[in-house]
Amino acid sequence: MDLITARELAQKLREQINYYSELYYEKDDPAISDYEFDKLMHQLIDIEEEYPELLTPDSPTHRVGGRASNSFEQVEHVVQMGSLQDVFSDEEVVDFDRRVREVVSDPIYVVEPKIDGLSVSLEYRDGVLVRGSTRGDGFVGEDVTENIRTIRSVPLRLKRDIPFVEVRGEVYMPVASFEKVVAQQELKEEKPFKNPRNAAAGSLRQKNPKITAQRGLDIFVFNLQQIEGVQVSGHKESLDLLKELGFQVSPSYLAVDTIEKAIEEIRAIGQRRGEYSFDIDGAVVKVDSLAQREMLGATAKFPKWAVAFKYPPEEKITTLLDVEVKVGRTGALTPTAVFEPIQLAGTTVSRAVLHNQDFIDEKQIAVGDKIIVRKAGDIIPEVVAVAEHCGNPTYQLPEYCPSCHTKVVREEGEAAIYCPNIECPAQLMRNLIHFASRNAMDIDGMGPAVLEGLVNAGWVHSPADLYDLTEEQIASLERMGKKSASNLMNALEKSKQNDLSKVIFALGIPEVGEKTAAELASAFGSMEKLSWATLEQLTALDGFGEVVAQNIVSFFLEERNRVQIERLAKAGVNMESTKVKTGDTFEGKTFVLTGTLPTLKRNEAKELIESLGGKVSSSVSKKTDYVVAGEEAGSKLTKADELGITILTEEQLLQMCQK
CATH class of the missing domain: 3.40.50.10190 (BRCT domain)
Structure with a gap:
């Protein structure tokens, strides 16, 4: 394809993608399948990769993420991105109204939901997005433009070419996206995000925009920071304008002329919070008139023209029906409470993790008890306490593994109970997911769905089997074509060059995280030397206790693990460290x-x-x-x-x- 043909096709593809995106995201009326949409997107990506000069600032391919960045540049905010004063009662809202009326007469208030996310600034010149930045400390934030571009509801080009406009919005993670991310983290036995806000903040500040693009972030724009070429006199008027320009603005905003009506709307938003597909932690009351805001001014911390009403956490009582136990990657048994479904913070909840036997014993939880459940951070279900004991004995975790029926063990001083059988079927999938994960061997494209297909096909029984796969085997999996299979084979080949520290972490030795794995690689320099390390050598390392040292020694004593490592080495996986300690100039610094x-x-x-x-x-x-x-x-x-x-x-x- 020559350049002229490529330019014409790229323009046509952009128009098609933008059209289908508008139908899907703005009108909730999808016209083509996700598969067909992805094919259009990948066709455009291929053209822009072949002809980089055709890549435009408003190209929809930015939605899938650009190149990774080593650091975020600082951005100084011309208009301060301040925070709001919190209030927790009707009386405090009335008191806010009294203070406002001492300065201005007949204020109009705008009441809207307070989205629980990460505050950002978006800047546009001549209608095109030129910069996105985090709030930071309100005065200086970080440039996250490439990551902002991956959020599909952020317009890359406005519907009117205004000379300059800066808006403030809240990047958030919808409940459905959050639950999906947490499920993947739990499957990989990674530490899950605590709540959607933490998830949104962590996702937006990823150095690799491709990861941000996969997290399903969204945004509501709630304030006009500055604008050129257009006159605006009030907050509601500014939101109406922003909606016209193509922004997704606050999900509801109501103008009222009395504080009593504002309080009614606060209550109405509280009642509707369960209907939203995102997390809110309150409602905001703002003076509408921008001129009146100027008269009211601000304190050192907060503007005097707005307050944020915070809702209390919701708790409900339900009946514990059962306790289910799953086996994790390391063999740890994790109990989950199964209870009569209840509505909490807008979603139906019927399960909550009980952590371990100590947690159950502390609260004296028994099947049949009436338990108090709430959502930590308004999203993660947790058992707070027992409201009424039924008389049954406190639940005890099983003596035998529910997957392979091996007798479980509990080491002295540990809270977790383990299945010691390294061939336990329940551990295989989680071991494979961990091995292929980004922080371990980083095999791009080797996700849970692909691994499940490989296991079900009978081709993979251990991590070492991954390096025996053929392109034909991978291509035969559902939703995998020749190109995807080729990419995955390249990713497998690339993973062989990882530093020893990543290989050690990927092995899944109990209590050996990324930092510990890096220290082991630096101290011993090779897998061979590490495999023969003694307890004395390991405990002599800074920060290594007897439990971690014993786990390492025990791991390498297992014949199955030694065979696994030999197979990996034979496949070409690097077993030497490139980060061996070369001196002690900075020891202790x-x-x-x-x-x-x-x-x-x-x-x-x-x-x-x-x-x-x-x-x-x-x-x-x-x-x-x-x-x-x-x-x-x-x-x-x-x-x-x-x-x-x-x-x-x-x-x-x-x-x-x-x-």
């Missing part, structure tokens, strides 16, 4: 990196410091020895100055490394 260094990337500087025995922390404290500062260093540099911590340039760091 803690560094913090901030800003953009002249020649070293952040991870390169980190590896250099660690190779000489130092530690790199993400935050400045009294325990920090050095702060290495580059261009545009921010609050970390300021704090280091305040604490009197030594500040180094990259050149000074490199000079210290040579001593």
